[in-house]
Amino acid sequence: MEVSSNINTEIESLKTKLTGNMMEDMEIRDQIHNLEMKLKGVKPEDSHFDCIGCGS
Numbered sequence: 234m235e236v237s238s239n240i241n242t243e244i245e246s247l248k249t250k251l252t253g254n255m256m257e258d259m260e261i262r263d264q265i266h267n268l269e270m271k272l273k274g275v276k277p278e279d280s281h282f283d284c285i286g287c288g289s
Contacts, residue, residue, distance in 0.1 A: 240268050240271060240272045244265055244272075247264055
C-alpha cells in the first residue's frame with residue numbers, strides 16, 4: 234500500500250505543475266500517465282520490454 238500511496242502523492246504533485254499549455258505540459262502529462270499505468274499494473278500492448286522485464 235505504501236508504494237501506491239507514494240505514486241499517488243507523486244501524481245498529485247505533478248498535477249500541480251500543469252500550466253494548461255499543452256506543449257509545456259506534455260512531459261509532465263507523460264510522467265503522470267506512466268505513473269498511473271504503473272499504479273494500475275498496465276503496460277503498453279506492443280511493449281517488447283515485457284520479456285526482458287520478467288526474464289522469460
